Amino acid sequence: MPRLARGVRTRFDPTRQKWIVLAPERLFVPDEIAFEIIRRCDGTATVGAIADDLAAAFHEQRHVVLKDVTALLSDLAEKGVVVT
Amino acid sequence: MIDPPLAVLAELTHRCPLQCPYCSNPVELERSKTELSTAEWIRVMREIADVGALQVHLSGGEPMARPDLDQIVAAARDAGLYSNLITSAVLLTEERMERLAGAGLDHVQISFQDSEPARADRIAGYRGALAKKKRAAEAVRMCGLPLTVNLVVHRQNLTTLEDLLTMAVDLLPQRIEVAHVQYYGWAIRNRAALMPTPEQVRSALETVERARERLRGRVTIDHVVPDYYGRRPKACMGGWGRRFLNITPSGKVLPCHAAESLPGMVFETVRERTIGEIWRDSPAFDAFRGTSWMPEPCRSCERREIDWGGCRCQALAITGDAAAADPVCDKSPDHVTLTSFTNQALAEGAPDLVYRRYGARAG
Protein backbone atom coordinates (compact mmCIF):
# COMPACT_ATOMS: atom_id res chain seq x y z
CA MET A 1 0.00 0.00 0.00
CA PRO A 2 1.92 2.98 -1.28
CA ARG A 3 2.27 6.14 0.74
CA LEU A 4 4.36 9.28 0.51
CA ALA A 5 7.84 8.85 1.97
CA ARG A 6 8.80 10.63 5.14
CA GLY A 7 9.50 14.27 4.43
CA VAL A 8 7.44 14.37 1.24
CA ARG A 9 4.38 16.53 1.09
CA THR A 10 2.06 18.02 -1.46
CA ARG A 11 0.60 21.48 -1.51
CA PHE A 12 -1.36 23.71 -3.78
CA ASP A 13 0.78 26.58 -4.97
CA PRO A 14 -1.22 29.76 -5.41
CA THR A 15 1.53 31.43 -7.50
CA ARG A 16 1.56 28.73 -10.16
CA GLN A 17 -2.03 27.57 -9.62
CA LYS A 18 -0.78 23.98 -9.50
CA TRP A 19 -0.28 21.11 -7.11
CA ILE A 20 3.36 20.60 -6.17
CA VAL A 21 5.14 17.64 -4.66
CA LEU A 22 7.84 18.72 -2.22
CA ALA A 23 10.60 16.39 -1.12
CA PRO A 24 14.12 16.87 0.16
CA GLU A 25 16.14 18.28 -2.75
CA ARG A 26 13.33 17.46 -5.12
CA LEU A 27 10.34 19.38 -6.11
CA PHE A 28 8.15 18.66 -9.03
CA VAL A 29 4.92 19.61 -10.63
CA PRO A 30 3.06 16.40 -11.44
CA ASP A 31 0.72 16.38 -14.40
CA GLU A 32 -2.94 15.90 -13.63
CA ILE A 33 -2.93 12.12 -13.85
CA ALA A 34 0.25 11.78 -11.83
CA PHE A 35 -1.19 13.99 -9.15
CA GLU A 36 -4.40 11.96 -9.04
CA ILE A 37 -2.26 8.88 -8.41
CA ILE A 38 -0.02 10.53 -5.82
CA ARG A 39 -3.02 11.92 -4.01
CA ARG A 40 -4.33 8.40 -3.51
CA CYS A 41 -1.10 7.10 -1.95
CA ASP A 42 -2.35 7.36 1.61
CA GLY A 43 -0.95 4.09 2.96
CA THR A 44 -4.38 2.46 3.10
CA ALA A 45 -5.21 1.86 -0.57
CA THR A 46 -3.52 -0.95 -2.50
CA VAL A 47 -2.16 -0.34 -6.00
CA GLY A 48 -5.13 -2.31 -7.31
CA ALA A 49 -7.60 -0.18 -5.37
CA ILE A 50 -5.98 3.00 -6.69
CA ALA A 51 -6.33 1.69 -10.23
CA ASP A 52 -10.00 0.76 -9.63
CA ASP A 53 -10.74 4.17 -8.27
CA LEU A 54 -9.03 6.00 -11.12
CA ALA A 55 -10.58 3.81 -13.79
CA ALA A 56 -14.00 4.65 -12.39
CA ALA A 57 -13.27 8.35 -11.97
CA PHE A 58 -11.87 8.82 -15.49
CA HIS A 59 -13.91 6.20 -17.33
CA GLU A 60 -10.84 4.36 -18.47
CA GLN A 61 -10.13 0.69 -18.86
CA ARG A 62 -8.71 -0.72 -15.68
CA HIS A 63 -5.80 -2.65 -17.21
CA VAL A 64 -4.60 0.51 -18.99
CA VAL A 65 -4.82 2.53 -15.79
CA LEU A 66 -3.12 -0.18 -13.77
CA LYS A 67 -0.16 -0.13 -16.13
CA ASP A 68 0.22 3.64 -15.77
CA VAL A 69 -0.16 3.51 -12.01
CA THR A 70 2.41 0.74 -11.64
CA ALA A 71 4.90 2.51 -13.89
CA LEU A 72 4.54 5.85 -12.12
CA LEU A 73 4.74 4.33 -8.66
CA SER A 74 7.85 2.35 -9.42
CA ASP A 75 9.46 5.49 -10.79
CA LEU A 76 8.46 7.46 -7.70
CA ALA A 77 9.65 4.68 -5.40
CA GLU A 78 12.99 4.72 -7.17
CA LYS A 79 13.22 8.45 -6.51
CA GLY A 80 12.31 7.97 -2.86
CA VAL A 81 9.09 9.96 -3.16
CA VAL A 82 6.76 7.04 -2.48
CA VAL A 83 7.28 3.96 -0.32
CA THR A 84 5.38 0.77 -0.98
CA MET B 1 7.10 37.59 -17.62
CA ILE B 2 9.82 36.28 -15.32
CA ASP B 3 9.10 32.90 -13.76
CA PRO B 4 9.22 32.77 -9.97
CA PRO B 5 12.14 30.97 -8.30
CA LEU B 6 11.62 27.50 -6.88
CA ALA B 7 14.11 27.41 -4.05
CA VAL B 8 16.12 29.75 -1.88
CA LEU B 9 19.36 29.12 -0.06
CA ALA B 10 19.38 31.21 3.10
CA GLU B 11 22.85 31.47 4.57
CA LEU B 12 21.90 32.47 8.08
CA THR B 13 25.44 33.07 9.27
CA HIS B 14 29.01 32.51 8.17
CA ARG B 15 29.98 31.48 11.69
CA CYS B 16 30.87 27.82 11.96
CA PRO B 17 32.73 25.75 14.54
CA LEU B 18 34.26 23.69 11.73
CA GLN B 19 37.01 24.72 9.34
CA CYS B 20 36.51 22.58 6.26
CA PRO B 21 39.14 23.41 3.66
CA TYR B 22 36.58 22.98 0.87
CA CYS B 23 33.99 25.29 2.36
CA SER B 24 32.08 27.06 -0.40
CA ASN B 25 31.71 30.25 1.62
CA PRO B 26 33.57 33.23 0.23
CA VAL B 27 37.08 33.74 1.52
CA GLU B 28 35.86 37.09 2.88
CA LEU B 29 33.49 35.75 5.53
CA GLU B 30 30.75 38.08 6.75
CA ARG B 31 31.03 39.00 10.44
CA SER B 32 28.27 38.32 12.93
CA LYS B 33 27.53 41.99 13.61
CA THR B 34 26.43 42.44 9.98
CA GLU B 35 23.99 39.50 10.11
CA LEU B 36 20.27 40.03 9.61
CA SER B 37 18.29 40.15 12.84
CA THR B 38 15.63 37.66 13.87
CA ALA B 39 12.86 40.03 12.79
CA GLU B 40 14.54 40.53 9.43
CA TRP B 41 14.87 36.80 8.75
CA ILE B 42 11.23 36.31 9.70
CA ARG B 43 10.22 38.97 7.20
CA VAL B 44 12.55 37.40 4.61
CA MET B 45 10.77 34.02 4.98
CA ARG B 46 7.50 35.73 4.09
CA GLU B 47 9.09 37.48 1.13
CA ILE B 48 10.54 34.17 -0.09
CA ALA B 49 7.04 32.72 -0.17
CA ASP B 50 5.67 35.91 -1.74
CA VAL B 51 8.06 35.76 -4.68
CA GLY B 52 6.76 32.23 -5.32
CA ALA B 53 9.55 30.00 -4.00
CA LEU B 54 8.48 26.74 -2.41
CA GLN B 55 11.56 25.51 -0.62
CA VAL B 56 14.03 27.15 1.69
CA HIS B 57 17.38 25.62 2.53
CA LEU B 58 18.68 26.96 5.82
CA SER B 59 22.41 26.92 5.59
CA GLY B 60 25.55 28.82 6.54
CA GLY B 61 28.25 28.62 7.80
CA GLU B 62 26.54 26.67 10.50
CA PRO B 63 22.86 27.68 10.80
CA MET B 64 22.73 26.15 14.28
CA ALA B 65 25.07 28.93 15.41
CA ARG B 66 21.96 31.15 15.32
CA PRO B 67 20.15 30.76 18.65
CA ASP B 68 16.96 32.03 16.96
CA LEU B 69 16.91 29.21 14.40
CA ASP B 70 13.60 27.78 15.65
CA GLN B 71 11.93 31.15 15.20
CA ILE B 72 13.19 31.32 11.62
CA VAL B 73 11.99 27.76 10.97
CA ALA B 74 8.58 28.62 12.41
CA ALA B 75 8.38 31.65 10.11
CA ALA B 76 9.20 29.42 7.11
CA ARG B 77 6.48 27.00 8.15
CA ASP B 78 3.96 29.80 8.63
CA ALA B 79 4.77 31.03 5.13
CA GLY B 80 4.06 27.54 3.75
CA LEU B 81 7.67 26.86 2.75
CA TYR B 82 9.29 23.43 2.79
CA SER B 83 12.28 23.88 5.08
CA ASN B 84 15.52 21.97 4.92
CA LEU B 85 18.27 22.41 7.49
CA ILE B 86 21.75 21.97 6.03
CA THR B 87 24.06 21.44 8.96
CA SER B 88 27.41 20.09 10.07
CA ALA B 89 25.42 18.93 13.13
CA VAL B 90 28.12 19.34 15.79
CA LEU B 91 25.77 21.76 17.56
CA LEU B 92 22.65 19.67 16.97
CA THR B 93 21.74 18.27 20.38
CA GLU B 94 18.61 16.19 21.09
CA GLU B 95 17.04 19.13 22.84
CA ARG B 96 17.57 21.56 19.96
CA MET B 97 16.43 18.96 17.46
CA GLU B 98 13.14 18.58 19.29
CA ARG B 99 12.60 22.32 19.27
CA LEU B 100 13.27 22.51 15.56
CA ALA B 101 10.92 19.64 14.81
CA GLY B 102 8.29 21.36 16.95
CA ALA B 103 8.78 24.55 14.97
CA GLY B 104 7.87 22.67 11.80
CA LEU B 105 11.18 21.76 10.17
CA ASP B 106 10.65 19.40 7.23
CA HIS B 107 14.03 17.82 6.60
CA VAL B 108 17.62 17.70 7.86
CA GLN B 109 20.79 17.23 5.87
CA ILE B 110 23.99 16.41 7.75
CA SER B 111 27.37 16.54 6.04
CA PHE B 112 30.11 14.05 6.89
CA GLN B 113 33.80 14.51 6.22
CA ASP B 114 34.91 10.90 6.60
CA SER B 115 33.94 7.58 8.19
CA GLU B 116 37.12 7.29 10.22
CA PRO B 117 37.15 9.60 13.30
CA ALA B 118 40.72 10.86 13.10
CA ARG B 119 40.51 11.64 9.40
CA ALA B 120 37.06 13.18 9.76
CA ASP B 121 38.23 15.44 12.57
CA ARG B 122 41.34 16.40 10.64
CA ILE B 123 39.33 17.62 7.66
CA ALA B 124 36.79 19.40 9.84
CA GLY B 125 39.54 20.93 11.99
CA TYR B 126 37.42 19.95 15.02
CA ARG B 127 37.99 17.26 17.67
CA GLY B 128 35.19 14.75 18.14
CA ALA B 129 33.19 16.02 15.16
CA LEU B 130 32.28 12.59 13.79
CA ALA B 131 30.92 11.26 17.08
CA LYS B 132 28.73 14.35 17.50
CA LYS B 133 27.38 14.08 13.98
CA LYS B 134 26.37 10.46 14.51
CA ARG B 135 24.51 11.38 17.68
CA ALA B 136 22.78 14.20 15.85
CA ALA B 137 21.69 11.85 13.07
CA GLU B 138 20.12 9.64 15.72
CA ALA B 139 18.35 12.68 17.21
CA VAL B 140 16.90 13.54 13.80
CA ARG B 141 15.53 10.03 13.48
CA MET B 142 14.08 10.06 16.99
CA CYS B 143 12.13 13.19 16.08
CA GLY B 144 10.69 11.42 13.07
CA LEU B 145 12.25 13.76 10.53
CA PRO B 146 13.70 12.56 7.24
CA LEU B 147 17.47 12.66 7.00
CA THR B 148 19.89 13.13 4.14
CA VAL B 149 23.48 12.13 4.75
CA ASN B 150 25.76 14.26 2.63
CA LEU B 151 29.17 12.70 1.95
CA VAL B 152 31.68 15.25 0.80
CA VAL B 153 34.24 13.48 -1.38
CA HIS B 154 37.60 14.46 -2.81
CA ARG B 155 40.96 12.93 -3.56
CA GLN B 156 41.81 12.26 0.08
CA ASN B 157 38.77 10.14 0.87
CA LEU B 158 37.43 8.79 -2.43
CA THR B 159 39.32 5.53 -2.10
CA THR B 160 37.25 4.81 1.02
CA LEU B 161 33.89 5.62 -0.60
CA GLU B 162 32.67 2.07 0.15
CA ASP B 163 33.27 2.70 3.90
CA LEU B 164 31.65 6.11 3.72
CA LEU B 165 28.53 4.59 2.20
CA THR B 166 28.42 1.85 4.84
CA MET B 167 28.64 4.45 7.58
CA ALA B 168 25.91 6.49 5.91
CA VAL B 169 23.56 3.52 5.55
CA ASP B 170 24.00 2.67 9.24
CA LEU B 171 22.59 6.09 10.11
CA LEU B 172 19.30 5.04 8.44
CA PRO B 173 18.80 8.07 6.21
CA GLN B 174 16.12 8.37 3.52
CA ARG B 175 18.66 9.74 1.16
CA ILE B 176 22.43 9.77 0.69
CA GLU B 177 24.14 12.39 -1.37
CA VAL B 178 27.64 11.85 -2.68
CA ALA B 179 28.89 15.36 -3.29
CA HIS B 180 32.17 16.05 -4.99
CA VAL B 181 33.90 19.17 -3.75
CA GLN B 182 33.21 22.07 -6.03
CA TYR B 183 36.03 24.44 -6.64
CA TYR B 184 35.09 27.87 -5.51
CA GLY B 185 35.36 29.76 -2.23
CA TRP B 186 37.89 28.11 0.05
CA ALA B 187 38.10 25.02 -2.10
CA ILE B 188 39.99 26.85 -4.86
CA ARG B 189 42.84 27.34 -2.41
CA ASN B 190 42.93 23.62 -1.81
CA ARG B 191 42.39 22.41 -5.34
CA ALA B 192 45.77 20.70 -5.57
CA ALA B 193 45.13 18.77 -2.36
CA LEU B 194 41.55 17.79 -3.12
CA MET B 195 41.10 17.32 -6.87
CA PRO B 196 40.28 13.67 -7.54
CA THR B 197 41.97 11.70 -10.29
CA PRO B 198 39.91 10.62 -13.32
CA GLU B 199 40.24 7.00 -12.12
CA GLN B 200 38.79 7.95 -8.74
CA VAL B 201 35.82 9.63 -10.39
CA ARG B 202 35.22 6.62 -12.58
CA SER B 203 35.44 4.16 -9.75
CA ALA B 204 33.13 6.34 -7.63
CA LEU B 205 30.50 5.97 -10.35
CA GLU B 206 30.79 2.19 -10.17
CA THR B 207 30.76 2.11 -6.37
CA VAL B 208 27.62 4.23 -6.26
CA GLU B 209 25.96 2.08 -8.91
CA ARG B 210 26.65 -1.08 -6.89
CA ALA B 211 25.35 0.54 -3.70
CA ARG B 212 22.20 1.66 -5.52
CA GLU B 213 21.53 -1.92 -6.59
CA ARG B 214 22.05 -3.17 -3.06
CA LEU B 215 19.91 -0.53 -1.43
CA ARG B 216 17.12 -0.21 -3.97
CA GLY B 217 13.85 0.71 -2.30
CA ARG B 218 15.57 1.41 1.04
CA VAL B 219 17.52 4.57 0.46
CA THR B 220 18.01 6.87 -2.52
CA ILE B 221 21.55 7.76 -3.49
CA ASP B 222 22.21 10.92 -5.43
CA HIS B 223 25.58 11.34 -7.00
CA VAL B 224 26.45 14.53 -8.78
CA VAL B 225 29.38 13.77 -11.00
CA PRO B 226 31.94 16.56 -11.08
CA ASP B 227 32.04 18.40 -14.35
CA TYR B 228 35.75 19.18 -14.57
CA TYR B 229 36.30 15.93 -16.46
CA GLY B 230 33.27 16.47 -18.66
CA ARG B 231 32.80 17.98 -22.11
CA ARG B 232 29.50 19.79 -21.56
CA PRO B 233 28.80 22.00 -18.57
CA LYS B 234 25.86 21.71 -16.24
CA ALA B 235 23.28 24.42 -16.03
CA CYS B 236 24.46 26.38 -13.04
CA MET B 237 21.56 26.70 -10.57
CA GLY B 238 19.20 25.77 -13.40
CA GLY B 239 20.21 28.93 -15.23
CA TRP B 240 21.01 32.35 -13.82
CA GLY B 241 17.94 33.98 -12.26
CA ARG B 242 15.62 31.18 -13.34
CA ARG B 243 15.10 28.81 -10.40
CA PHE B 244 17.12 29.87 -7.49
CA LEU B 245 18.39 32.66 -5.33
CA ASN B 246 20.76 32.92 -2.43
CA ILE B 247 20.65 35.22 0.56
CA THR B 248 23.87 35.94 2.44
CA PRO B 249 24.04 36.43 6.23
CA SER B 250 23.92 40.21 5.80
CA GLY B 251 20.97 40.00 3.43
CA LYS B 252 22.58 40.34 -0.01
CA VAL B 253 20.47 38.64 -2.66
CA LEU B 254 22.60 36.64 -5.11
CA PRO B 255 21.73 34.57 -8.18
CA CYS B 256 24.23 31.92 -7.05
CA HIS B 257 26.16 31.59 -3.83
CA ALA B 258 29.50 32.18 -5.56
CA ALA B 259 28.26 35.23 -7.50
CA GLU B 260 30.18 37.64 -5.31
CA SER B 261 33.36 36.48 -7.01
CA LEU B 262 32.20 38.28 -10.17
CA PRO B 263 33.72 41.75 -10.39
CA GLY B 264 31.69 44.87 -10.97
CA MET B 265 28.40 43.35 -9.86
CA VAL B 266 26.25 45.16 -7.36
CA PHE B 267 24.02 43.00 -5.21
CA GLU B 268 21.04 44.56 -3.53
CA THR B 269 20.04 43.55 -0.04
CA VAL B 270 16.75 42.68 1.62
CA ARG B 271 17.21 45.86 3.64
CA GLU B 272 16.84 47.96 0.48
CA ARG B 273 14.11 46.28 -1.57
CA THR B 274 11.84 43.24 -1.38
CA ILE B 275 13.07 39.93 -2.71
CA GLY B 276 10.33 40.05 -5.36
CA GLU B 277 11.58 43.39 -6.68
CA ILE B 278 15.18 42.22 -6.72
CA TRP B 279 14.28 38.95 -8.44
CA ARG B 280 12.20 40.56 -11.17
CA ASP B 281 14.22 43.64 -11.82
CA SER B 282 17.80 44.21 -10.73
CA PRO B 283 21.05 44.56 -12.64
CA ALA B 284 22.60 41.48 -11.02
CA PHE B 285 19.73 39.15 -11.89
CA ASP B 286 19.32 40.63 -15.36
CA ALA B 287 23.04 40.35 -16.17
CA PHE B 288 23.02 36.72 -17.29
CA ARG B 289 19.35 35.85 -17.37
CA GLY B 290 18.11 34.20 -20.53
CA THR B 291 20.34 34.03 -23.62
CA SER B 292 20.65 37.57 -24.98
CA TRP B 293 23.89 38.25 -23.07
CA MET B 294 25.64 35.27 -24.64
CA PRO B 295 28.59 35.61 -26.97
CA GLU B 296 29.67 32.80 -29.27
CA PRO B 297 29.99 29.82 -29.07
CA CYS B 298 26.91 29.76 -26.82
CA ARG B 299 24.81 32.28 -28.79
CA SER B 300 24.24 29.93 -31.71
CA CYS B 301 24.53 26.67 -29.80
CA GLU B 302 21.56 24.29 -29.66
CA ARG B 303 22.24 23.68 -25.96
CA ARG B 304 21.94 27.33 -24.93
CA GLU B 305 18.60 26.81 -23.22
CA ILE B 306 19.70 23.50 -21.71
CA ASP B 307 22.83 24.49 -19.84
CA TRP B 308 22.45 28.27 -20.18
CA GLY B 309 26.16 28.52 -20.96
CA GLY B 310 27.20 26.82 -17.71
CA CYS B 311 28.71 28.44 -14.66
CA ARG B 312 29.57 32.17 -14.77
CA CYS B 313 31.95 31.90 -11.85
CA GLN B 314 33.85 29.06 -13.47
CA ALA B 315 33.99 31.06 -16.71
CA LEU B 316 35.46 34.00 -14.86
CA ALA B 317 37.90 31.95 -12.80
CA ILE B 318 39.40 30.21 -15.82
CA THR B 319 38.95 32.63 -18.73
CA GLY B 320 38.91 35.97 -16.94
CA ASP B 321 35.57 36.80 -18.59
CA ALA B 322 32.35 36.12 -16.72
CA ALA B 323 30.32 36.12 -19.96
CA ALA B 324 32.43 33.50 -21.71
CA ALA B 325 31.23 29.95 -22.27
CA ASP B 326 31.91 27.74 -19.27
CA PRO B 327 35.36 26.28 -20.03
CA VAL B 328 34.09 22.83 -19.10
CA CYS B 329 32.53 22.98 -22.56
CA ASP B 330 34.89 21.68 -25.23
CA LYS B 331 33.55 24.30 -27.63
CA SER B 332 35.16 26.90 -25.38
CA PRO B 333 38.58 28.09 -26.57
CA ASP B 334 39.61 27.89 -22.90
CA HIS B 335 38.70 24.25 -22.45
CA VAL B 336 42.39 23.36 -22.77
CA THR B 337 43.24 25.81 -19.99
CA LEU B 338 40.81 24.07 -17.67
CA THR B 339 42.26 20.69 -18.56
CA SER B 340 45.75 21.93 -17.86
CA PHE B 341 44.67 23.40 -14.50
CA THR B 342 43.17 20.07 -13.59
CA ASN B 343 46.30 18.21 -14.61
CA GLN B 344 48.47 20.68 -12.79
CA ALA B 345 46.42 20.26 -9.61
CA LEU B 346 46.90 16.52 -9.89
CA ALA B 347 50.62 16.82 -10.59
CA GLU B 348 51.19 19.06 -7.59
CA GLY B 349 50.21 16.21 -5.33
CA ALA B 350 48.82 16.88 -1.89
CA PRO B 351 50.14 20.02 -0.25
CA ASP B 352 48.95 21.08 3.20
CA LEU B 353 45.34 22.10 3.56
CA VAL B 354 44.38 25.71 4.07
CA TYR B 355 41.64 25.75 6.70
CA ARG B 356 38.66 28.04 6.59
CA ARG B 357 39.07 30.80 9.18
CA TYR B 358 38.11 34.39 9.64
CA GLY B 359 40.86 36.63 8.40
CA ALA B 360 43.03 33.74 7.20
CA ARG B 361 45.29 34.65 4.34
CA ALA B 362 44.77 31.89 1.90
CA GLY B 363 47.03 31.18 -1.09
Ligand code: SF4
Ligand atom coordinates in the same frame (compact mmCIF):
# COMPACT_ATOMS: atom_id res chain seq x y z
S1 SF4 C 1 31.75 23.39 4.73
FE1 SF4 C 1 32.58 23.01 6.82
S2 SF4 C 1 33.42 25.03 7.43
FE2 SF4 C 1 32.07 25.42 5.68
S3 SF4 C 1 30.13 25.92 6.62
FE3 SF4 C 1 30.09 23.72 6.17
S4 SF4 C 1 30.78 22.74 8.05
FE4 SF4 C 1 31.34 24.91 8.22
Ligand code: SF4
Ligand atom coordinates in the same frame (compact mmCIF):
# COMPACT_ATOMS: atom_id res chain seq x y z
S1 SF4 D 1 28.70 26.34 -26.30
FE1 SF4 D 1 27.73 27.30 -24.54
S2 SF4 D 1 25.58 26.67 -24.65
FE2 SF4 D 1 26.74 25.31 -26.04
S3 SF4 D 1 27.22 23.50 -24.81
FE3 SF4 D 1 28.97 24.90 -24.63
S4 SF4 D 1 28.53 26.12 -22.82
FE4 SF4 D 1 26.60 25.14 -23.38
